[in-house]
Amino acid sequence: DYNQLTVPCDKREVRNFTKVFLPIAYSIICILGLLGNIFVVMTFALYKKTKSMTDIFLFNMAIADILFVLTLPLWAVNYAAEKWIFGDFICKITRGIYAINFNCGMLLLAFISMDRYIAIVQATKSFKLRARTLAYNRLICLVVWVSSILISSSTFIFSQSYSHSINETKEICEHRSSKETKGTTLKLLLLGMQLLFGFFVPLLFMVFCYAFIIKTLVKAQNSKRNKAMCVIALIVFVFLVCQVPHNMVLLVTAINMGELNKSCDSEKKIAFAKYITEALAFFHCCLNPVLYAFIGVKFRSYFVNMMKNLWCLKYKKYKTQSSRISSDTYHSRQTSEIMSDNMSSFTM
Amino acid sequence: MTNFISRNLIFASLMGLLLLCLSGISEAQNNHDCCLSYSTVRLPRWAINGYTEQLSTEVCDIDAIIFHTKNGRSACANPEERWVKKHLLWLSQKLRKMSL
Numbered sequence: 001d002y003n004q005l006t007v008p009c010d011k012r013e014v015r016n017f018t019k020v021f022l023p024i025a026y027s028i029i030c031i032l033g034l035l036g037n038i039f040v041v042m043t044f045a046l047y048k049k050t051k052s053m054t055d056i057f058l059f060n061m062a063i064a065d066i067l068f069v070l071t072l073p074l075w076a077v078n079y080a081a082e083k084w085i086f087g088d089f090i091c092k093i094t095r096g097i098y099a100i101n102f103n104c105g106m107l108l109l110a111f112i113s114m115d116r117y118i119a120i121v122q123a124t125k126s127f128k129l130r131a132r133t134l135a136y137n138r139l140i141c142l143v144v145w146v147s148s149i150l151i152s153s154s155t156f157i158f159s160q161s162y163s164h165s166i167n168e169t170k171e172i173c174e175h176r177s178s179k180e181t182k183g184t185t186l187k188l189l190l191l192g193m194q195l196l197f198g199f200f201v202p203l204l205f206m207v208f209c210y211a212f213i214i215k216t217l218v219k220a221q222n223s224k225r226n227k228a229m230c231v232i233a234l235i236v237f238v239f240l241v242c243q244v245p246h247n248m249v250l251l252v253t254a255i256n257m258g259e260l261n262k263s264c265d266s267e268k269k270i271a272f273a274k275y276i277t278e279a280l281a282f283f284h285c286c287l288n289p290v291l292y293a294f295i296g297v298k299f300r301s302y303f304v305n306m307m308k309n310l311w312c313l314k315y316k317k318y319k320t321q322s323s324r325i326s327s328d329t330y331h332s333r334q335t336s337e338i339m340s341d342n343m344s345s346f347t348m
Numbered sequence: 349m350t351n352f353i354s355r356n357l358i359f360a361s362l363m364g365l366l367l368l369c370l371s372g373i374s375e376a377q378n379n380h381d382c383c384l385s386y387s388t389v390r391l392p393r394w395a396i397n398g399y400t401e402q403l404s405t406e407v408c409d410i411d412a413i414i415f416h417t418k419n420g421r422s423a424c425a426n427p428e429e430r431w432v433k434k435h436l437l438w439l440s441q442k443l444r445k446m447s448l
Binding site: 004005006007008009010011014015018079162164172174175176177178179181182183184186187257258259260261262263264267270271274275 | 378379380381382383384385386387388389391402403404405406407409410411414421422423424
């Protein structure tokens with residue numbers, strides 16, 4: 001009696017969907033992400049000579065986002081072809097880079113909110129603190145990147161291109177650990193860590209830092225304060241809209257991990273939800289250049305300058321004209337000036 | 349004071365980063381066919397063509413044996429059950445005889 005036999009859950013519907021949806025979504029994210037982030041990198045590299053801590057974080061975030069979106073074409077091909085055709089080494093590298101830069105981007109979001117908190121809330125006390133952290137900026141960036149590479153090591157180790165048990169002719173690029181490890185426990189641990197550091201930690205940093213910034217701004221007598229608060233609200237709102245749905249799906253996955261007798265229908269629904277929310281979460285890195293760099297008045301003026309110069313090819317003439325503020329002048333300025341200067345990154 | 353704060357700040361970020369080292373992207377693709385539960389009835393030997401192994405250390409979440417039947421269907425079975433182990437032994441013996 002074959003009706004009492006349990007067959008593997010057939011996810012052909014999901015594959016038919018991902019075959020069309022993901023290549024399109026990933027292509028759009030890749031193009032928009034490259035465009036915005038390359039502009040940011042070019043502006044910083046060519047024109048912005050005074051580099052504050054925030055600038056360095058923004059520069060690094062743009063680099064991380066560029067590397068991240070560069071892996072997406074490979075995934076687009078993977079979903080379109082319904083198999084991994086690039087071999088084991090590229091599988092490890094791609095999943096590794098993908099992990100480094102996703103986590104690095106999230107970490108930098110947390111650091112940026114902390115940097116702004118120090119700049120605005122601790123403005124009066126922070127002359128020396130800011131100067132000191134500026135001196136440490138190379139170290140902090142090095143630490144961010146080294147740790148991001150370390151993060152990816154677990155993904156690198158546990159990624160492999162292999163043939164899946166149901167359809168042995170097709171290679172997939174996926175998680176695989178040795179048979180001695182407890183499969184579900186390891187997966188759960190990795191998933192938990194991703195949720196914690198890819199979502200809850202940056203969220204906590206942002207909520208804490210931006211709440212105190214808003215508290216300070218409410219008290220401040222500054223013409224730009226309403227605009228600054230709008231920008232903060234926008235940053236937090238976009239983070240929540242992009243990241244919450246995907247992380248809720250991950251949370252549901254983590255809760256149901258390793259459970260027996262899950263229904264095939266609900267598995268399919270979760271799969272659809274996962275792919276749609278994941279694309280939304282990835283879209284976040286296309287919005288970062290707009291939210292963090294182009295929203296700033298100073299950055300925009302540098303960018304406009306650069307575009308004009310590229311247009312007219314009067315590159316060298318303008319390069320020497322761009323202002324250079326040393327850290328000494330930074331010290332001597334008044335608190336209120338520094339405060340409005342710090343807020344310039346928020347001003348629309 | 350500020351020295352103290354900045355030193356603590358750097359220490360705290362280093363600790364955070366250290367914890368971060370344990371993290372990584374683990375999530376599996378969700379578009380692969382997997383066994384989610386086990387068959388409740390025994391499969392007769394004569395119906396079985398062969399089998400493949402589903403490992404929880406790979407893309408699917410549970411360990412399972414997938415028997416391929418002669419009429420081209422697949423059936424999920426619990427690798428811990430006695431009859432499944434016996435069938436596997438029988439299949440491997442059959443395979444050894446064929447290779448001799």
